[in-house]
Amino acid sequence: xxxxxxxxxxxxxxxxxxxxxxxxxxxxxxxxxxxxxxxxxxxxxxxxxxxxxxxxxxxxxxxxxxxxxxxxxxxxxxxxxxxxxxxxxxxxxxxxxxxxxxxxxxxxxxxxxxxxxxxxxxxxxxxxxxxxxxxxxxxxxxxxxxxxxxxxxxxxxxxxxxxxxxxxxxxxxxxxxxxxxxxxxxxxxxxxxxxxxxxxxxxxxxxxxxxxxxxxxxxxxxxxxxxxx
Numbered sequence: 001x002x003x004x005x006x007x008x009x010x011x012x013x014x015x016x017x018x019x020x021x022x023x024x025x026x027x028x029x030x031x032x033x034x035x036x037x038x039x040x041x042x043x044x045x046x047x048x049x050x051x052x053x054x055x056x057x058x059x060x061x062x063x064x065x066x067x068x069x070x071x072x073x074x075x076x077x078x079x080x081x082x083x084x085x086x087x088x089x090x091x092x093x094x095x096x097x098x099x100x101x102x103x104x105x106x107x108x109x110x111x112x113x114x115x116x117x118x119x120x121x122x123x124x125x126x127x128x129x130x131x132x133x134x135x136x137x138x139x140x141x142x143x144x145x146x147x148x149x150x151x152x153x154x155x156x157x158x159x160x161x162x163x164x165x166x167x168x169x170x171x172x173x174x175x176x177x178x179x180x181x182x183x184x185x186x187x188x189x190x191x192x193x194x195x196x197x198x199x200x201x202x203x204x205x206x207x208x209x210x211x212x213x214x215x216x217x218x219x220x221x222x223x224x225x226x227x228x229x
Contacts, residue, residue: 018071035065036090040097047101053166099123125190149189
């Protein structure tokens with residue numbers, strides 16, 4: 001849902017920065033790779049240590065590369081299948097690193113196996129949600145559904161909660177509980193989204209098969225009379 005509105009807004013905001021990088025000779029693929037590396041480093045270095053505030057700051061600085069690289073490609077007129085593939089693949093890597101950081105924290109010093117399991121579910125369900133749409137489209141279905149919690153929602157909910165939870169180390173009381181609440185929201189929302197997409201693919205598949213099996217309509221009378229002539 002956020003993709004529809006937030007992406008358009010941030011694309012406009014980041015267009016001048018994208019143009020600046022183009023003038024400096026930076027390629028969209030380079031931005032994609034650096035952005036992913038920054039997200040992975042921020043998540044896997046800071047989160048396992050419980051440094052949620054600084055980890056989120058680092059991740060946020062790099063996560064917008066997902067919008068910058070596409071903007072650059074459009075300005076250059078270089079949109080390609082390779083660029084789309086690379087961007088989508090590295091998105092999955094970045095998402096896995098973020099929830100992997102939560103997993104490492106709760107499996108270690110965070111010492112909470114329930115939240116560790118919830119984080120694992122968030123990681124796995126997020127990957128499967130993305131896969132269902134990609135797989136449905138690969139077999140020719142539109143997968144025309146806006147899920148409850150898509151990638152943008154997963155990132156915003158998780159990162160905002162993690163950043164705020166990190167303020168506990170600065171003396172803000174009780175705020176550390178925001179992250180567990182956010183993880184549960186993401187887990188439930190991802191499950192709902194997965195069900196939405198599976199149901200949509202099943203419906204679209206049945207409709208496509210029914211349309212393919214339907215007999216061809218006979219030619220109308222006017223066409224028949226023309227043929228007789």
